[in-house]
Amino acid sequence: MFLMKISIIGFGAVGQGVAKAISSTQQRIKKKYNLKIDIVAAADSKGAAIREDGLDPQKLIEVKSEKGSVAYYPDHGHENIDGLQVLDEVEYDCLVEVTPTNIITGEPGKSLITKAMKDGKDVVTSNKGHLSLFYKELIDLARENNVNFKFEASVGGAMPIINFAQETLPSSRIESIIGILNGTTNFILSRMTAEGSSYEQTLKEAQELGIAETDPTQDVEGLDAACKSVILANAILGRECTLDDVEVTGITRITPEAIELAKEDGYHIKLIAEISHDILRVGPRLVKETSPYAVDGTLNMATLRTDLAGEITVIGKGAGSLETASAILTDIINIWKSRQS
Amino acid sequence: MFLMKISIIGFGAVGQGVAKAISSTQQRIKKKYNLKIDIVAAADSKGAAIREDGLDPQKLIEVKSEKGSVAYYPDHGHENIDGLQVLDEVEYDCLVEVTPTNIITGEPGKSLITKAMKDGKDVVTSNKGHLSLFYKELIDLARENNVNFKFEASVGGAMPIINFAQETLPSSRIESIIGILNGTTNFILSRMTAEGSSYEQTLKEAQELGIAETDPTQDVEGLDAACKSVILANAILGRECTLDDVEVTGITRITPEAIELAKEDGYHIKLIAEISHDILRVGPRLVKETSPYAVDGTLNMATLRTDLAGEITVIGKGAGSLETASAILTDIINIWKSRQS
Known part of the structure; x- marks a missing residue:
């Protein structure tokens, strides 16, 4: 032993x-x-x-x-x-x-x-x-x-993204990572989409459920997702970057109207991290409602774009x-x- | 070298x-x-x-x-x-x-x-x-x-499901695998859902696109997904089973009406493989349209239920x-x- x-x-x-x-x-x-x-x-x-x-x-x-x-x-x-x-x-x-x-x-x-x-x-x-x-x-x-x-x-x-990228895909080159890296904001946006509620209302609900913190800044301003993007850029793409290099927009200014308009066209609004050799940013994006990016609730997801294996997505619980x-x-x-x- | x-x-x-x-x-x-x-x-x-x-x-x-x-x-x-x-x-x-x-x-x-x-x-x-x-x-x-x-x-x-389960999750026990393991039927069902078209029509379309074979039996009757279920049951769950042990239903009897009814309630119909220590079956199931099971087109996906890590999903191109x-x-x-x- x-x-x-x-x-x-x-x-x-x-x-x-x-x-x-x-x-x-x-x-x-x-x-x-x-x-x-x-x-x-x-x-x-x-x-x-x-x-x-x-x-x-x-x-x-x-x-x-x-x-x-x-x-x-x-x-x-x-x-x-x-x-x-x-x-x-x-x-x-x-x-x-x-x-x-x-x-x-x-x-x-x-x-x-x-x-x-x-x-x-x-x-x-x-x-x-x-x-x-x-x-x-x-x-x-x-x-x-x-x-x-x-x-x-x-x-x-x-969500085992780092070990997955480093160990399970030795034959492919990973070109970019696009994903939802923060469960709190994904919960808020999912609820706003399902209920048509306002950002302020939904944040309050998330706080009552213990999903958002009393000071929700790091989550809702995209800083938590930005930190994770930096880690993935370094660990998976071999970039040398820090938090300062991330272009960050949060979700605080997303309105129920914007979500409704997107929904009518078959899209959801998600806080998406985009990480490639040239790009490093976190911000709200439209995603197709039947795509892997449309996962609900507090789930996290990441899609790896590779040269040989195409796009591979991993979804898992982002917290807990x-x-x-x-x-x-x-x-x-x-x-x-x-x-x- | x-x-x-x-x-x-x-x-x-x-x-x-x-x-x-x-x-x-x-x-x-x-x-x-x-x-x-x-x-x-x-x-x-x-x-x-x-x-x-x-x-x-x-x-x-x-x-x-x-x-x-x-x-x-x-x-x-x-x-x-x-x-x-x-x-x-x-x-x-x-x-x-x-x-x-x-x-x-x-x-x-x-x-x-x-x-x-x-x-x-x-x-x-x-x-x-x-x-x-x-x-x-x-x-x-x-x-x-x-x-x-x-x-x-x-x-x-x-979709790197076997290596993923065997190598990336050493700390968790995998209790079941639920997934979409056949791209052709997923394409057909996705199109039927998007277009409201009949099974026969959509199969023809898939054949014209080279996605379904001239003899589509193995795909549409669920046999291909059943073979893959057997492999996962053996390789990931350590079961000893063969193709004979799988309870299989295909997609040939799914009507546009059934798909429409499901859609009204926020569900899609998918050909789902369920693999656990007791269960080994492939058949059409209702899945929530915002769940990881609702992936479109020829994509494959599998959700691993684990004791510690919760549910982890992998999505990737099933063929090519x-x-x-x-x-x-x-x-x-x-x-x-x-x-x-």
Whole structure:
């Protein structure tokens, strides 16, 4: 039996999802890969739980939900210790960096990742901030330190677009990626199309359902989709670009009238990201109602245009704690596989 | 530079597509994988071209189109030699078996594959016949002889469903696959939905466009989709089943009235394959017009239901010579990669 020790920094929805996913797949992963994944540290903003022999994933979730922080994990909890300190306190193989996205500084994720890589650790992240600001720097750092760096969960949650493009299509050259990369705005536009309601009304509804955040700026202004576009442009097309290079328009000025007019002609309005060797933009576009771009609700989708295989589309849940965790777990397993061969 | 020698048996649309794909990707594959793929033999029903040092892919296509058979390839053509004999005449690493699908006997593909595997050769195929009749036998044979056996192109042409399920989702358990696996019937149903035309009329139109065959039975009766369902059930869900196990209904009795009624309620009628651990069937179903199942034209799609990642959908071109060839080339490259590690 192989053992992989992970440190989870950030224990919000995604971090808890990772604990839950590890707990629920333990038996299957042992059987299929002869691999045991131990959580040796979990940290949130108040502190951390640390245990060389592995923490109980269920207990972590329980303590977090009952007491508000993993710092209160019995016998192994520590208050007032930050993520960087945690990484010095425990032996681990792979950092799972799932702190909140910050698109101004990329912190605290950037410092955590930098430290882990310099210490020779593999890194998996779901964080878009540092990637859309410092992609090249982070990739170079991973290469210099000969560590794996994976970030499938940063784009499209459970929609496996990066691994898909990099691993499933070796024979084709990918020329462009066009897609819906933000579930919140897709939900709002889908509802406006179905109900004829206004943007303001529908945003409120989305906020009540917990689909849009109290401050919805990053989603509705297209910034979240722009971050993801930058990651795909770098990871799949080999471009060197950052968030500043994206031409972004949000959905706040879309009227029910515009949606109705489009509908009469068989079109929907969607917030579309277009990524090619020359183009990098996010904005509202008309899409044919029977095309793969017309997916509804909070779904994400991406169409890869290739030279040989034509257009290939992937659709999946763009968010959700367990769905995002599944992408992180896939990255962890793939890192372990690559360490074996 | 590594060298991989392939023998292509069957030189119809798919075989020619493979030659064209190899020719057009040569430089890229050399650069990316340090790999050269040589076609050392190509055979059709009239004969073969054989050359240890590699045939010219463009010349093969030219000779086939001008003279009707690769047997007339200058200096290296042979008339009246069959596929099995060809495999004895030349040193090769991988058989690319792209003979026509036969759902009664699985021949000549089955004998070709059996011989190649017993001779210790890797095999790539796009042929659904033998796979839907003798899946287990062929997989066991590959295992016994320690050879690779890949068949991405047999299901969904360029839609990379098998590699996708096997390689991109290691963390999730796949519980079912639901999809549109036949492009011809999807084209017919899409046109009937858009135009309000009858099945007979639309079939005729599809035949004139070269989308439906003169004898459309295998497509319109659902047999083609049934073969593909069997392959997915075996390859992705680990079931042991054959074509006999599929409950099949075709599209020949679908009326414009039924389509119109569905449309009024926001639904389309599609020929849907349902594959789970208990279910194996192909038949017309109602799908929501804004769901990923509502894709139009000759597109294929498949939704994988997973425990962690939710539903993930892949959409791609289900047919086309170059698109199918891209899947074959992907299999060849993956075989080469697995031989390296």
